Amino acid sequence: MITTDTSADAALKAFFDRTADARLESYLELLRIPSVSALSEHAPDMVRAARWIVAELDRIGLEHAEVCETAGHPVVYADWLHAPDAPTILVYCHYDVQPVDPIDLWETAPFDPFVRDGRMVGRGAADDKGQLHMHLKAAEALLATRGKLPLNLRFVFEGEEESTSANLPGWLKSNRHRLAADAVIISDTGFFEGNIPAITTSLRGMLYTQIDVVGAPVDLHSGSFGGTVQNPANALARIITELKAADGTVRVPGFYDDVVAPTAEERYEISCLPFDEAAYQEIVGVPALVAGEPGYSLLECGAIRPTLDVNGIWGGFTGEGSKTIIPAHAHAKVSCRLVPDQDGDKLYVAFRDYVRSVAPKGVTVEVQNLGTAKALRTDPANPVSKAAARALKATFGVDPVFIRSGGSIPVAPLFESMLGLPVVMLGFTNPDDNAHAPNETMVLLNYETGLRTICRLWDDLGTMSSLEARMGGTTA
Ligand SMILES: [Zn+2]
Incomplete structure (x- = not known):
């Protein structure tokens, strides 16, 4: 070529x-x-x-x-x-x-x-x-x-x-x-x-956040305290589950409000690109490709639709063998790829409020804005x-x-x-x-x-x- x-x-x-x-x-x-x-x-x-x-x-x-x-x-x-x-x-x-x-x-x-x-x-x-x-x-x-x-x-x-x-x-x-x-x-x-x-x-633009979930000041014995306190790692998992519906739709209220819908012409142009799905899957090395949102093609989801992804999770005991604790805190980095005309700073507020609203009782939850781009x-x-x-x-x-x-x-x-x-x-x-x-x-x-x-x-x-x-x- x-x-x-x-x-x-x-x-x-x-x-x-x-x-x-x-x-x-x-x-x-x-x-x-x-x-x-x-x-x-x-x-x-x-x-x-x-x-x-x-x-x-x-x-x-x-x-x-x-x-x-x-x-x-x-x-x-x-x-x-x-x-x-x-x-x-x-x-x-x-x-x-x-x-x-x-x-x-x-x-x-x-x-x-x-x-x-x-x-x-x-x-x-x-x-x-x-x-x-x-x-x-x-x-x-x-x-x-x-x-x-x-x-x-x-x-x-x-x-x-x-x-x-x-x-x-x-x-x-x-x-x-x-x-x-x-x-x-x-x-x-x-x-x-x-x-x-x-x-x-x-x-695409970007909103990058960090979620910090905090329980007790120190790790607790899970035998002595399991069943009487909220576990920050479980709470974080619950929060993350609430961020997206099973079909991939982002649940943060207002997330899609400012998204400029692609025109029929734009969607047609994308559909004409010589995209070999099987070859792409092979290169990525995954068992299956999953379009991020219902009603849109893989190429559309990968470029002209917004996303929400957990980039990392940490907290609690992750060493060799077992250690029975209720972690004092748990954290996640979560980023969104944004499309015109979404505003990262405006979405951060919606994201923060939503995370707080779905957080289980018994922990404190902070959401940091680590940066936005248009x-x-x-x-x-x-x-x-x-x-x-x-x-x-x-x-x-x-x-x-x-x-x-x-x-x-x-x-x-x-x-x-x-x-x-x-x-x-x-x-x-x-x-x-x-x-x-x-x-x-x-x-x-x-x-x-x-x-x-x-x-x-x-x-x-x-x-x-x-x-x-x-x-x-x-x-x-
Ligand atoms: Zn570069």
Whole structure:
């Protein structure tokens, strides 16, 4: 399915051929830095990764490359603004990665990346250091072969995407003056099942909560006290059972009130996607697939309908053998994926009140709001999106599909709401990339062809005036 670059630019092609080994070595080098944003012990690695990227940006010929301090991990910024009549594109990727647990399920060390069967294996290979690296290498190739870029670029590389993006909104706000652009390209998504090139047109939002159920100040002897007090673990189980009906419908009052129902056209488009349910089940490795809600297909439930999931439960005795206690407390992390126009903060209040209302007597129940993010819908008719589709077709040899993602990128909606910029989500990862899981991989043909796609796209956008890119002109 994947073909080689059809670009007529011989110098560019020769450069890519000549630098293939160095490119791979540089990719490996970036992956070796354990930039896990969620764990404070890796804070020095975050700085190391940010500095590594800045050094690369400097070497390539980008300007104003800077490790920008925030209250958390740094943001990396750079720009190149010497194409006066061409549009300005802001490219967003993130250089932080997810923690590696469960470490024993990795076949090799997560930060000792290697190539196997045409794939890069290692934490961050796909999400999102691989994609960030593609943008570096695309810029490098164009600057090295032509001495200039076909358009104006601003790179914004975040270091906290995998841990709630706490500081990027503030950074965007205070740096608005240097973020003027015509559109944002986010490279943190991937291809459709079967590794079909895709442009993502929606993301789900998020509400993340923690439920804390507390009984006695200490664990109690279950012989002496069993039968006279409420057990916090049993109470938590009762609460969790009440969150969803047997058919998957979320029972929190008002949960679906603000959900924008998909149009018949949207549902038709989703039904046309070449989705192989059996292959998908095989990849996921479950005994059966279960649609989350009655009346909606698997693909709809996985992308355009809201969900509620328990992410973890703990409390009481979990060691070897038996220990007869009534635990003093029990806890659960519960998250909801949200769709337009659900509001996470409003839903948190409804969720908290509902949890309290269904909690059994004899325990105290607290519900914490650990963070919210808004959902995003983008316009596939946007000229940048159309140009991205043309570039994918030209390099991968097939028309891309437009897909809705079930995932969330907390800052994605902010580019629209805070900077007023249209967003296009162009990502290149293979759907079986094991992002966030052990043995993460990136198909190298996606990486290699993808970076040619990026060059092609920038060339295409470079022929549009700034206004066209923003307002809907076309060069086709
Ligand atoms: Zn990511």
